[in-house]
Amino acid sequence: MQSFRTELENPIVEQDIIDLEKKIRLFREGAITDEKFRSLRLARGIYGQRQPGVQMIRIKLPYGKMTLQQWHRITEISDEYATSNLHLTTRQDVQIHYVSLERTPEMWSKLEEDGITIREACGNTVRNVTASDRAGIDPEEPFDVSPYADAVFRYFLRNPVSQEMGRKIKISFSSSDKDTAWSFMHDFGMIPKVKIIDGKEVRGFKVLVGGGLGAQPFLAKVVYEFLETDLLIPYIENVLRVFDRYGERTSRNKARMKFLIQKIGMEEFERLIKEEYKAIKVKSVPIDADAWDATQPPATAPVPAYSIKDPKKYEAWKATNTFEQKQKGYFSAYVKITLGNISSSISRQLIEALRPVIADDVRVTANQGLLLKYISPANLPYVFSVLEEAGFANPGFDSIADITACPGTDTCNLGISSSTGIAKVLEEVITDEFPDLIYNKDIKIKISGCMNSCGQHGIASIGFHGSSMKSAGKVLPALQVLLGGGIVGDGVGRVADKVIKVPSRRGPDVLRSLLHDFEINGQENELFNEYYDRKGEKYFYELLKPLTDLTSLTAGDFVDWGQAQDYATAIGVGECAGVIIDLVATLLLEAEEKLELSSVAIVKGAYSDGIYHAYSSFVQGAKALLLGEAISGNTQIGILNDFDKYFVATGKFSFEPDFKSVVLQINANEPTESFAKTYFQQAQSFYNAAQAYRQKSSELVQA
Structure with a gap:
């Protein structure tokens, strides 16, 4: 099994790039709305920056792996198309910034020459599949999870089930019970396990679902203590089908899978998952890990002369x-x-x-x-x-002196205050004032520019997220301080408590106060979170409360870290969810495109994909007609119910027994050639009827 097959071997990739170029041209000509185009480019890793007219490109590296040639290719791409900088992310991607939109198809094609994709790195898709960086070499791992992470990545790339969901999906694979990929904060988190069944060693995973950080963190729930490896991908597909159909689509802040589980309950969620089982394309996906192209040591070679300065x-x-x-x-x-x-x-x-x-x-x-x-x-x-x-030999990797931070207000539309500026200052506090702490790998400091937790502040021992405060009618940058988050192990995690908010310029004093207090009052061999639990949240609130006093502000407190002018809140429109404004004509166009995709898939014998595209056409067509009547559904299942209520029950359309039952045949049938062709014809007939209805309605309005 090759871990990074060049995608250009697949003509679908070439067509994808050509299609992007065509859509960019149509967008520039005004034939595609900005809202529609945003959804399209996000699914291709192209993200609008805070700065107008330029894009951030997210390069998708499954489980963070780069060959040396791939790394070299990305450097050349950054030189030619961006700013000669590579930004490594907390989801093991690489981002480059300030890219011209018109040059993205050409850039993408060059990346693909070395098997690198940007497809589905953003938007309402399955995002990059992450894994413990030690996978394959971890002394504590039961087995290498890399082949399984790679298989999941490839199975859901361009999969019709996961192209236009209500929100993004994040998947992680930890290498051992230490859970260094944080299964508890993902939509799907996997921890490798081995069981002896009938005298044979069988590989499987502990599986967790429904975790997430953001403004409202949720710890994932364990759904399987042990799920055999060949059943993992079918299970994920079942869950995604449920999420696609029942997940929220109107309120972006309630659209993650964790909110769906909270809304309907775990018992109903699992019942719906079982309903999908009959319709999925494969019931088992064996992964031949023995055939995996495992990493090999370098060939023995002499090294050049060198010297160590320090x-x-x-x-x-x-x-x-x-x-x-x-x-x-x-x-x-x-x-x-x-x-x-x-x-x-x-x-x-x-x-x-x-x-x-x-x-x-x-x-x-x-x-x-x-x-x-x-x-x-x-x-x-x-x-x-x-x-x-x-200049990259600093010790203290993954220690308190190794601070994680998102780009914040440097480039992100959602950034409220600087995360990179304060991170640099806090690292200086540690290295200059607490140098012995470079050996401390217990305390983690993480910073986000807003509450959305891209810097993972919600699971930090000491976390900060960007905010703002007011004093005497002026706004100043602030930091929300969080304490007590982290990994417990084997799928158990801790979400940090919000303790207090302080002016951003006092962030270094927050850190000094916490570390000095821990140094004085911590017990022998006591970990920071144990210390936090022993003292309690109120203790730390009182400890830091003097730093919230706004009567002693100076002019410098109104200037954010790394800035020269007074702070002003300037939050743009976030694009992580790929929110679009639904227009009737746009939705009907999408219904037509889904039918075309369905037809192509069925001709190729990909019956399951063809069926799902036809299902999407049904939903988009119904949504378009409902919107024409000023009725906006917030879930796919709600759209089916509303169409029966407003169009079938009123005699405008006729279905037996009803529209919902016809559409949900997708659950009741195996994905055979016969059913795929029948279902496609039904979707085609509905689309034609929907277009005729809209044409008639338009003529009546004009008359």
Whole structure:
């Protein structure tokens, strides 16, 4: 099994790029509305920035894996199309910024030459599938989860079930019970398990669903203590079909899967999942992990002459940034990338210098760093010297001094206050005032520019998110302080408590107060969250309360970190959900496009895909006619019910026994050729009738 097959081998990819170019042209000509076009480009990894006229491109790297050639390709792309900077994200993607919209098809085609995709990196889709960066080399893993993460990524890429859901879906695979991929905060979280069944070792996963952070964090629920690996993909597909049909679509803030489970309850949710089982294309997806193209050590080669400038720093780096793999005789080394930003020139410098001594498998980590694999012990000093020369040899990876932060107000539309500026200052506080804490990997600091938790502040020991405050009629940047979040293990997590809000400029004093108090009052070998639990939320509120006093503000308090002028709230329209304004003509056009896709799929023998496209056409057509009557449904199942109420019960349309039953045949039938063709014809007939009804209605209005 190849982990990164070049997508250009697939003509669908080439057509995808051509289609994007065509849609950009139609958009510029005014033939496609901005709202419709936003949905289309987001599904292709193209995200509007805070700065008008330019785009952020999100490059989708399943489980964070890059070959050295892929890494090199991304650097060239950033040089040619962006700002020569690579931004590593908390979901193991790479983002580049300030890209011209017209150049995105050409850029995409160049990425695809090395098997790199941007498809479904944004929008209401299955986002990047993440995994523990140590997968495959983790001494504590029951088995390598990489083949399974890769299979899930490929199965749902362009899958019609997951193209236009009410909201995004996030999936993670942890490598062990330590749960370093945070299964408890994902829509789907998997932890590998092994059971002995009939005398044989069987692989499976503990499966959790319905987790999420954002403004209202939810811990995921365990649905299986052990689900055999070949049943995992069918289960995920069943859940996605339910989410697509019953999930909220009008209120963006209530559209994640966690809210659907909260609304209907877990028992009903599981009942609906079972209803979908008959209709899915495959009931089992075996994954031959033994055929997996596993990472290989580099060939033995001499290293160039080198010197280490700071031997003491090397020892600290070796202690905090390296570990021995499960493959005896090899080590891995983490590279601490401040705020996830690394230039393309430094990247190329590292690629060429490290190529002889590391595996052709570099992982982007969930805390915005890099992991280098299969280093022989004798080559660790050389690796450090290369990183030292490039300015990336800082010790303290994943320690309190390794702060995670989203881009915040630098580029994001939703940013309220700076996250990158304050992160830099807090790291300086730790390295300058608490240098011994570079060895502390218990306390995690995470920062988001708003409440949406892209910086994962909701699961931090010490978290901050951007906010604002008012004083004497003026607005100043602020930080919401959260405490007590983190990983417990085996699918159990802690959501941080919101404790207090302070002016942003006092963020360093918040950190000083917390660390000094912990140093003085913490018990021997007590972890920070244990200390927090022992003292209680009120204790920390009182500890930090003096920092909320607004009577002593200075002019500098009204200037955000990294800025020169007074702060002003300027929140744009967020695009993570790909919200679109539904117009009747646009919806009918989408219904027609779904029919075309259905026809193509059926001709190719992809009957399940053809059926689902036909189902989508039914829904879009019904939604269009309801909107023409000023009736807007907020779920697909609601649209089916409303169509029966306003169009079938009133005699405007005739269905036996009703519209909902005809459409939901999708659940009652196996995806056979016979049913696919019959269902397509029914959808085609409905679309024709819907167009005729709308034409007649328009003529009556004009008359």
